[in-house]
Amino acid sequence: MPRLEEVEQGLLESHHTITKHATSIWTDFKDFLNRGNVVSLAIGIIMGAQFNNIISSLTDDIIMPPVGLVTGNNFKNLFVIIRAGSTLNATYETVDQARDDGAVTFNYGRFIQTIINFFFIAFALFWIVKVTQRFQRKSLKATSAKCPYCLSNVAKGAKKCPACTSWIDGRDGETAAPLSPDESEDNDDN
Helix, strand or coil: CCCCHHHHHHHHHHHHHHHHHHHHHHHCCCCCCCCHHHHHHHHHHHHHHHHHHHHHHHHHHHHHHHHHHHCCCCCHCCCCCEEECCCCCCCCCCCHHHHHHHCEECCCHHHHHHHHHHHHHHHHHHHHHHHHHHHHHHHHHHHHEEECCCCCCCCCCCCCCCCCCEEEEEECCCEEECHHHHHHHHCEEE
16 A cells, blocks of 8 residues: 555646646647737637628618619518418518518528628728738839849849849849839739
């Protein structure tokens, strides 16, 4: 039978091991949270949700009411009854009325409106990316040059081209030329 001192020593070693692992896990978790990409991702998710709310409001409150005038109905209330509710021969004005009565509905109007929301979000994101790329091109022009040998982009102060390994700091008689606006736009499309 183990002695009391041996049991205490074993418990003490187990405690130190558990504490060491817990501290290591906590340190790793803090390092993970302190990385910039985690915070950026969280901000991006929050901004994306708010952007979705703005686009949904644009389509629901601004665009779809005139479309509803043309179709003669609110788009969200275009539906087909699959199974009638508890009230016999009931006619429902809205999807909510049908659901409250227990009817099963096929809500094609809401589906169409969701597709329209998607296209507006995609269109808005397209323009956001396009404007962002325009700003990035301006910064690329300021920090890039073109290798005289392989015509790839290199940093303005580079001594060697990373693509073809040619000296471009004047040792061979030629230096890298600054990018013209047309060249930087061509390279951004690749």
